[in-house]
Structure formats: C-alpha cells, structure tokens
Amino acid sequence: xxxxxxxxxxxxxxxxxxxxxxxxxxxxxxxxxxxxxxxxxxxxxxxxxxxxxxxxxxxxxxxxxxxxxxxxxxxxxxxxxxxxxxxxxxxxxxxxxxxxxxxxxxxxxxxxxxxxxxxxxxxxxxxxxxxxxxxxxxxxxxxxxxxxxxxxxxxxxxxxxxxxxxxxxxxxxxxxxxxxxxxxxxxxxxxxxxxxxxxxxxxxxxxxxxxxxxxxxxxxxxxxxxxxxxxxxxxxxxxxxxxxxxxxxxxxxxxxxxxxxxxxxxxxxxxxxxxxxxxxxxxxxxxxxxxxxxxxxxxxxxxxxxxxxxxxxxxxxxxxxxxxxxxxxxxxxxxxxxxxxxxxxxxxxxxxxxxxxxxxxxxxxxxxxxxxxxxxxxxxxxxxxxxxxxxx
Ligand code: TMP
Numbered sequence: 001x002x003x004x005x006x007x008x009x010x011x012x013x014x015x016x017x018x019x020x021x022x023x024x025x026x027x028x029x030x031x032x033x034x035x036x037x038x039x040x041x042x043x044x045x046x047x048x049x050x051x052x053x054x055x056x057x058x059x060x061x062x063x064x065x066x067x068x069x070x071x072x073x074x075x076x077x078x079x080x081x082x083x084x085x086x087x088x089x090x091x092x093x094x095x096x097x098x099x100x101x102x103x104x105x106x107x108x109x110x111x112x113x114x115x116x117x118x119x120x121x122x123x124x125x126x127x128x129x130x131x132x133x134x135x136x137x138x139x140x141x142x143x144x145x146x147x148x149x150x151x152x153x154x155x156x157x158x159x160x161x162x163x164x165x166x167x168x169x170x171x172x173x174x175x176x177x178x179x180x181x182x183x184x185x186x187x188x189x190x191x192x193x194x195x196x197x198x199x200x201x202x203x204x205x206x207x208x209x210x211x212x213x214x215x216x217x218x219x220x221x222x223x224x225x226x227x228x229x230x231x232x233x234x235x236x237x238x239x240x241x242x243x244x245x246x247x248x249x250x251x252x253x254x255x256x257x258x259x260x261x262x263x264x265x266x267x268x269x270x271x272x273x274x275x276x277x278x279x280x281x282x283x284x285x286x287x288x289x290x291x292x293x294x295x296x297x298x299x300x301x302x303x304x305x306x307x308x309x310x311x312x313x314x315x316x317x318x319x320x321x322x323x324x325x326x327x328x329x330x331x332x333x334x335x336x337x338x339x340x341x342x343x344x345x346x347x348x349x350x351x352x353x354x355x356x357x358x359x360x361x362x363x364x365x366x367x368x369x370x371x372x373x374x375x376x377x378x379x380x381x382x383x384x385x386x387x388x389x390x391x392x
Contacts, residue, residue, distance in 0.1 A: 004045055005269035006033040006195070006276060008312045010337075013052055014199040014304035015059050017333035017342060026337070027052065031308070033198055035269050041210040042186055042269070047160045048200040050112070050131060054158070058113040059329045060304075062094040067366060069097045071230055072153070076101030083178050085149035089140070091132045091181075092155025096120040108144065110136065132159060137168035146174040154231065157183040160203045166218035170241065179220060179239040186210075187258055188233025190268065192386045194361075195276040195312075196305035197232065207263050208235060208254040215239050224248040232362035232385070280313045282388040287319045290355055297382070298353040299323040300367055301360025302330050302342045309359075309384060310338035317341070320357060324348055350374040355390065357382045 008031040018026060032045035062068050076098055079085070088102045093109035095116045104124035110132050111117040117129040130136045132155075140147075150169055159165040169179050186207040189197045197205055204210075212222050223245060224238035235254070262268035290297060299306060302325035309315070317340045324345040325331060331344045350356065350371060358364055361383045368381065375381075380392045 001038070002034040002036045002043075002045070003266055004032055004034050005266065006198075006273045007031075008033070008195070008198060008276075008308060011200065011308065011311050012337035013048070014201060014307040014336055015053065016057070016336050017059060017302070017330050018336065018339070019333060023334065023339060028337070029200070031198065031200070031312075035266055036210075037266070039210050039213040040207060040264050041162075041204055041214060042207070043204045044198070044200075044202070047203055050158075050160070053201050054112045054131070056114040058115065059327060060094070061116075061327065061329070062097050064327055067363065068230070072098040073101060075151075075153075075236075079149060079151065079180060083149055085147075085177070087145060087147045087174075088149045088151065089147045089172070091150065091152035092158070093117075093120050093125075093127070096123055096125070098151060098153065099125055108140065108147070132168060133161070133164050134168040134171065137172040141172050146177065147172050148174050148177045150177070150179045152181040154183055154234075156181045157204050157206055158201050162204065162214050163218055166215055166220055169239075170219040173220075173241065175241065176244060177240065180236060181239075182226075182228060182230070182234050182236040184231050185227070185233045185235045187261055187263060190261065190263070190272050192232065193272070193275050193279055194232050194305075194385045195272075195279070196303075196308040196384075199304045199308045201304065206235065206237075207258050208237070208251065209258050209263060211237055212251070212255070216242060221247065222251050225250045225254045227254070230362075276312075279384055279388060283309070283313055283384050284315075286382065286388050286390075287315065287357075291319055295354040296321060296352060297355045297357060298348065298350070299340070299357040299359045300345075300371070301325060301358065301363065302327070302335050303359045305361070306357075306359030307336045307338070310335065310340065315340075321353075322348070323359060350379060351377045353379060355380050355382050361385045 010028040011031040034045045088107040090099045091110045093111045109120040109125045109127040112131045117127045121127040184197045186205045220239045221242045226236040228234045299320050302323045322341045330342045375392045380390045
C-alpha cells in the first residue's frame with residue numbers, strides 16, 4: 001500500500017523557463033509524495049507526463065557544469081579500469097560528458113531530449129532519441145550484441161515504471177555485465193532535510209533498500225554501493241544478473257544504515273514532513289525580516305531544486321530580485337512558477353546585494369570560492385540545507 005506523507009503544493013515543470021508571454025498558460029501539477037510499504041520506495045503520488053519534461057527544450061546541459069564534467073570523466077575512468085567493458089550504453093546521455101570517454105564504435109546513447117541526442121550523434125555515437133523501456137532494449141538487442149556496461153546518472157530516478165526499466169536492462173545486459181547507476185540518496189535527503197530533491201523529474205528518491213527490492217523482482221541484484229557527494233549526496237549502485245557472482249559488504253552496510261535511520265518506517269516520513277513545513281515557515285520569516293530591514297536579496301543557481309523551494313514556499317520577486325545562472329539557455333527567461341528573472345552572472349554586480357540565496361546549495365563550496373569578493377564586501381549567503389541559516 002502507498003501512503004502519502006508530504007504535499008509540496010502546486011508546482012510547475014522545474015526546468016521549463018518561461019518567456020513573458022508564456023506565463024499565463026504555465027502548466028502546474030500537485031506534487032505529493034508517497035511511501036510504498038511493500039518495496040519501501042518513495043515516489044511522487046501522481047507522475048507528470050514525461051514528454052512535458054524531457055523534450056527538445058530541456059535546459060540542463062551537463063557539459064556546462066564543470067564539476068559534473070570532471071565527475072563523469074573520473075567515473076568513466078574508474079568503470080573502464082574495473083570492468084573493462086567491450087560495449088557501453090548510457091541511459092540519459094544528455095550532451096555526452098560520460099559517453100565521450102568511450103569509443104564511438106562500441107558505445108551507444110539513449111536520450112529522449114532531441115537537442116542532446118543530436119549532439120552525441122554528431123560526436124559519432126549511435127544515439128537513440130527515445131525513453132528507456134523494454135521496447136527500446138529489444139530494438140537495440142536486435143541490432144547489436146548484449147551490452148557489458150549499462151550506465152546512467154541522474155536518470156533512472158526519472159523513470160516512472162521502474163519494473164519495466166529494470167527488466168529492459170536485464171534483457172540487454174551481457175551475462176557478466178554490470179548496470180551502474182547513480183541518483184540522489186533518500187537517506188541523505190532525509191538527514192539533510194533537502195526536500196528540494198523532489199520535483200517533477202524525480203519520480204522516485206531512492207534508498208538502497210527499495211532499489212534492491214525492485215531490482216530483484218526484475219532479475220537483477222545490487223552487488224556494491226558507493227556513497228557520493230554529487231547532487232547533495234548520491235548513491236552509485238552496481239547491479240548485475242541475480243544469479244551471477246556475490247554481494248559485497250557495502251550493500252549490507254548501506255541497508256543497515258538505512259534501517260537504523262528508520263527508512264522502512266512510515267513514521268520517519270511523517271517526521272520529515274514536519275521538518276519540511278518548519279523549514280518553509282523559517283525561510284519565509286528569514287527572507288521577510290531581511291526585506292523588512294531593507295536588505296537586497298539575490299539567488300545563485302536557477303536549479304530544479306530552487307523551483308521546488310520557491311513554489312512550495314511561495315517566494316517570488318517581491319523577496320528575491322533575480323537569480324543568476326551560468327546556463328545561457330536559462331538567462332533572460334523567468335524561473336518556473338516563481339517568475340523571478342534569471343540573469344547571466346556577469347550582468348550583475350553582486351556587491352549591490354546583501355544576501356545571496358543558494359539555489360545550488362550542493363555547489364556551496366564552489367560558489368563561495370567563486371564569490372569571495374561578495375563575502376569580502378560584507379555579503380552573506382542564505383541556505384535552507386540542513387537548516388535555514390546565513391553564513392559568509
Ligand atoms: P544542479 O544543482 O541541478 O546541478 O544545477 C546547477 C545549476 O546551477 C545550473 O543551472 C548551473 C548553475 N550554477 C551557477 O549558476 N553557478 C555556479 O557556480 C554553479 C556551480 C552552478
């Protein structure tokens with residue numbers, strides 16, 4: 001049985017930045033979150049149609065994020081050395097920062113956003129402009145050999161029908177092949193109170209416990225887990241066919257830690273929901289007081305996460321003047337739902353602001369280093385993770 005524990009209100013498409021004339025027809029949906037008592041999976045109650053989120057207008061170019069490009073280069077190196085795959089397939093290959101580390105002849109991309117699939121195709125990779133599902137895995141299997149390494153980053157949690165996605169992997173993975181995927185960690189979200197991991201694209205937020213349950217019923221098992229810092233705390237899951245090889249200690253350690261936290265207990269989620277409500281009240285109090293005292297507030301990073309925060313809390317340009325973002329495609333547009341203008345960082349004199357809210361709190365250190373002049377001039381950052389606080 002699925003039990004609801006959190007209501008994040010009306011939310012827009014988190015990555016759909018708008019022109020002025022698009023504001024009046026903006027799409028909103030109810031963002032509610034449920035816990036499945038059988039599998040322990042945390043998911044959105046009502047999913048958003050994938051085509052509304054993942055299409056040619058998708059704005060998140062991974063290659064524009066220097067820390068993520070470095071992350072994927074290192075990941076590709078580690079996986080190549082560990083598993084020596086003869087063939088690689090990436091699910092959700094975006095504009096190619098991971099796959100570009102593998103040979104074009106034996107590597108394949110799956111990416112539903114046409115704007116990105118075109119890029120990896122131009123780089124010489126066979127790129128399927130499709131959503132990952134059993135039908136596609138059959139199609140690929142009929143034209144290529146089985147695949148030794150199937151990799152996916154920040155994409156499997158987007159897939160609404162996980163049973164279909166995992167059986168599609170099981171169908172295409174070679175006998176000793178590995179399925180490696182990384183997504184934000186539910187445990188980290190609960191520990192840090194980072195409820196903004198939940199937005200339209202994140203159909204699920206994964207625990208190792210829930211993933212093992214769902215993978216196993218689709219012929220796969222987890223044999224190793226890495227805990228990563230990326231995206232505010234992620235898990236890299238290593239899975240393979242259920243009857244192939246053993247299971248490493250890291251799997252039990254992660255599941256034990258999750259059980260200790262009470263991740264299998266609905267009460268844990270009720271406590272989290274109360275924390276989320278308190279975070280909203282406190283953030284509004286903090287921003288309201290600063291505005292009342294004549295302070296100017298800007299936000300850094302027009303992230304999907306900040307879409308959740310701004311829309312759940314009802315924050316608009318009466319509290320935050322504008323959002324800076326390094327992604328050219330977001331600049332000059334309005335942030336989803338809140339309609340706060342998104343601007344190029346270079347067009348703003350940060351010293352005119354007193355406070356900068358960290359929409360990209362997961363890049364806190366990178367941003368604090370980059371903006372050391374702002375801090376020297378007396379500027380302060382505001383974050384809501386793990387609790388509402390200002391710091392410099
Ligand atoms: P993410 O948290 O989903 O990875 O998105 C990060 C967003 O933040 C992306 O749009 C780029 C933006 N960003 C900045 O504007 N300045 C920065 O210094 C960093 C690291 C990211």
